[in-house]
Amino acid sequence: MGGRQRPSKARGARPEAKRTGRPPGPRADRPAVDPGLEIARLEGYLAWEAEVAAAQRDARAFADRFPWLGPDDREALEQAYTDDRLRYAEEVVDRAVGRCRALAARYRAECRRICARWAAVCLSVAVAVALLAVVPVALHG
Numbered sequence: 746m747g748g749r750q751r752p753s754k755a756r757g758a759r760p761e762a763k764r765t766g767r768p769p770g771p772r773a774d775r776p777a778v779d780p781g782l783e784i785a786r787l788e789g790y791l792a793w794e795a796e797v798a799a800a801q802r803d804a805r806a807f808a809d810r811f812p813w814l815g816p817d818d819r820e821a822l823e824q825a826y827t828d829d830r831l832r833y834a835e836e837v838v839d840r841a842v843g844r845c846r847a848l849a850a851r852y853r854a855e856c857r858r859i860c861a862r863w864a865a866v867c868l869s870v871a872v873a874v875a876l877l878a879v880v881p882v883a884l885h886g
Contacts, residue, residue, distance in 0.1 A: 800830040 804826035808819050 796834050797827075797831065800827045800834070803830065 801823070804823040807826050808814065808823050811819070811822070814822060
């Protein structure tokens with residue numbers, strides 16, 4: 746994350762929108778935008794901005810405990826407090842992301858194992874049914 750993030754740059758209108766006067770359609774050189782992913786990105790951005798604002802607010806409150814500090818010292822203290830708080834928040838987020846990825850990998854592996862077992866059971870049942878259908882015919886025939 747690395748501190749305060751900037752919003753992504755807005756994309757300008759594509760040339761075909763300017764020429765035709767209607768909204769541009771999908772282009773082969775750009776992948777389709779997933780609205781769920783974009784909403785998640787926006788939520789992440791807003792959550793991070795809220796964390797930055799809270800860190801700055803708490804830094805000001807912390808610096809208020811030291812009324813004898815000069816303006817430069819106060820600003821340095823607030824900046825150090827904010828940086829430490831945001832670094833800690835990044836570590837928390839990184840640990841949570843790592844845990845989510847580990848759980849997702851574990852669940853994917855478990856699902857593959859369960860699917861393989863079910864496929865083996867279904868195949869076994871199909872073979873047993875086929876044998877039960879063929880064996881009586883072979884014995885009487």
